[in-house]
Amino acid sequence: MGIFDVLVFVIVVLFAGPISGQDPEIVDDILPEVQRVGGTARLNCTVANKQTNNLFWIHDDSGEVISMDRTVTLQINPMIGGLRKYEVFKRGPADRQTYMLVIRRLRQQDAGRYTCQIKIQNDNLGQVEKTGKLTVQVPPKIRPGDTTTLVETDQQQNSSLVCAAMGIPLPNITWTRLDGKALPNGYSQYRGAVLPLNMATTDHMGVYRCVADNNIKPPDEHLCEVRVFHAPAARTVQNSVGQAQNRRFTARLDCIVNGYPRPNVRWERIVSGVREGRVQLTDNDFFTITKQTTDNQNLMSGEQWYTLKIRNVRANDYTDYFCIAENNKGTTSIMITLFGELYNSIPSLPVINRTV
Numbered sequence: 001m002g003i004f005d006v007l008v009f010v011i012v013v014l015f016a017g018p019i020s021g022q023d024p025e026i027v028d029d030i031l032p033e034v035q036r037v038g039g040t041a042r043l044n045c046t047v048a049n050k051q052t053n054n055l056f057w058i059h060d061d062s063g064e065v066i067s068m069d070r071t072v073t074l075q076i077n078p079m080i081g082g083l084r085k086y087e088v089f090k091r092g093p094a095d096r097q098t099y100m101l102v103i104r105r106l107r108q109q110d111a112g113r114y115t116c117q118i119k120i121q122n123d124n125l126g127q128v129e130k131t132g133k134l135t136v137q138v139p140p141k142i143r144p145g146d147t148t149t150l151v152e153t154d155q156q157q158n159s160s161l162v163c164a165a166m167g168i169p170l171p172n173i174t175w176t177r178l179d180g181k182a183l184p185n186g187y188s189q190y191r192g193a194v195l196p197l198n199m200a201t202t203d204h205m206g207v208y209r210c211v212a213d214n215n216i217k218p219p220d221e222h223l224c225e226v227r228v229f230h231a232p233a234a235r236t237v238q239n240s241v242g243q244a245q246n247r248r249f250t251a252r253l254d255c256i257v258n259g260y261p262r263p264n265v266r267w268e269r270i271v272s273g274v275r276e277g278r279v280q281l282t283d284n285d286f287f288t289i290t291k292q293t294t295d296n297q298n299l300m301s302g303e304q305w306y307t308l309k310i311r312n313v314r315a316n317d318y319t320d321y322f323c324i325a326e327n328n329k330g331t332t333s334i335m336i337t338l339f340g341e342l343y344n345s346i347p348s349l350p351v352i353n354r355t356v
């Protein structure tokens with residue numbers, strides 16, 4: 001035996017010796033597992049030379065030992081849908097076995113680190129182990145209590161809209177407006193849980209939507225309304241309305257107002273004669289005062305449509321009418337004139353062409 005052969009022998013003994021001592025070895029890393037809440041996780045521990053040594057699965061976060069070899073040792077292993085929550089399956093040849101830990105109906109608290117540990121018999125301290133990570137994904141959920149539903153602000157004031165969401169991973173929050181108008185930042189959308197509303201103007205009034213998304217379906221969403229206090233403004237459909245007298249005709253005057261708080265609206269008109277001046281009109285035999293409640297395509301957000309109908313128009317109805325809108329921020333008034341129209345023809349009946 002030459003010196004070289006001795007060297008090779010020594011090296012072989014030194015390096016092969018302890019390994020060929022038949023100690024168990026976990027041969028692969030335990031790959032991270034990602035599943036959504038309610039789903040099923042599978043963690044694999046592949047071991048060589050296991051022999052009669054025991055293999056344990058341990059949940060590091062709770063400190064609980066889940067299983068020994070193929071047996072679940074937990075006191076509580078509930079049956080759900082005909083299957084146990086925890087189960088261990090063994091597969092592969094004797095010299096390379098995989099112990100797969102199955103966890104069903106995942107809850108958030110099942111997430112964390114799981115260790116596969118082999119205790120070496122006749123060696124009090126001897127053990128080998130590897131750890132893998134389980135992530136339990138949770139779809140987004142907006143917390144209503146911490147999320148803004150209504151902002152009421154004065155003009156030129158600063159405030160913000162908060163959208164508080166949970167979920168794993170933490171969801172992204174996106175703000176948009178339902179009416180498609182630009183957000184306070186000037187863009188059509190905004191990323192972030194807190195949407196700043198600086199220097200509020202009436203343009204900011206409307207319904208805002210926040211969507212929480214973390215790619216775990218379904219996303220969650222929430223609506224928030226912004227109202228900016230402001231004095232009333234009014235517009236008319238026609239500034240002057242014509243109607244013939246003494247024919248039991250009705251004249252219709254329309255007035256569209258906005259303002260916040262919602263203004264009170266009243267109608268007045270000029271009278272001459274004994275009680276000269278302006279008088280307020282009330283809903284009675286001569287006047288019908290209505291507020292259109294149904295959504296109207298001609299209305300912009302925050303607007304309300306008021307109508308005054310003057311029934312059985314007579315000569316003394318030809319005068320100026322005022323629609324007056326008032327709230328605690330101010331008052332506005334808009335005038336509509338009712339004038340006499342000649343009535344000199346009976347509307348002709350429609351001509352129907354018949355072909356025989």
Ligand SMILES: *[C@@H]1O[C@H](CO)[C@@H](O)[C@H](O)[C@H]1NC(C)=O
Nearest residue numbers: 031032033034042043044100
């Ligand atoms: C464990 O093995 C099973 C069966 O091959 C496989 O379906 C599962 O994805 C594996 N788990 C991980 C985390 O790779």
Ligand SMILES: *[C@@H]1O[C@H](CO)[C@@H](O)[C@H](O)[C@H]1NC(C)=O
Nearest residue numbers: 156157158159196197198199
């Ligand atoms: C509101 O925010 C604007 C812009 O961020 C700032 O310039 C202004 O001083 C703030 N106003 C108040 C009342 O805090």
Ligand SMILES: *[C@@H]1O[C@H](CO)[C@@H](O)[C@H](O)[C@H]1NC(C)=O
Nearest residue numbers: 169170171172213214215216
């Ligand atoms: C949040 O948005 C960023 C940018 O689009 C994206 O890379 C990331 O994956 C998103 N996060 C989640 C949890 O969806």
